[in-house]
Amino acid sequence: MAKEVLTKIKLQCPGGQATPAPPVGPALGQHGVNIGQFVKQFNDKTKDLQGIVTPVEITVFKDKTFTFVIKSPPASVLLKQIAGVVKGSSEPNKQKVGQVARQQLKEIASKKLADLNVDNLDAAVKMIEGTARNMGIKVVD
Missing domain, CATH: 1.10.10.250 (Ribosomal protein L11/L12, C-terminal domain)
Known part of the structure; x- marks a missing residue:
């Protein structure tokens, strides 16, 4: 059975340099997502895009887990x-x-x-x- 989606969040973060500071922290924190876990995973996946603004679409589920898709830079x-x-x-x-x-x-x-x-x-x-x-x-x- 598929997980129930709580919300989708769209952010733009510098590749390999995301931090829990705004806009990432408040956007994820209000939905109960583990911010540190997201920042670590995002920075690992975007280390080759160092400093380039990178859009990311985060899907948050009811059980506070998440998945994210990294888009190409604008x-x-x-x-x-x-x-x-x-x-x-x-x-x-x-x-x-x-x-x-x-x-x-x-x-x-x-x-x-x-x-x-x-x-x-x-x-x-x-x-x-x-x-x-x-x-x-x-x-x-």
Whole structure:
């Protein structure tokens, strides 16, 4: 028999660097989850994503046990990393802050394909390209 789900929690934590401090502690503590156990398991699974913001979806069951699924980092984080910029443009249609090659967009799209609501790589590349455009990052061929 399957366990009864109490709630699902979505968080974004730096890979390999999660701590019981907010936002992790309060979000899990109010549902009675063992925070230390989650932090240890999360940091072990994300040690290769050191410092990169990583979304995680935690399913909490009635008996206070949990499971979690680690998603791929947000497209904006990956774009900033590749373009070498600290933040996106405040006026993306007027002021460009960096540039990425179309091949780099394909790499990001292939990493994120499982988490996007598209079924082919070309559509995923267009989504990532739109994110880049909205951040003020120019796409070059």
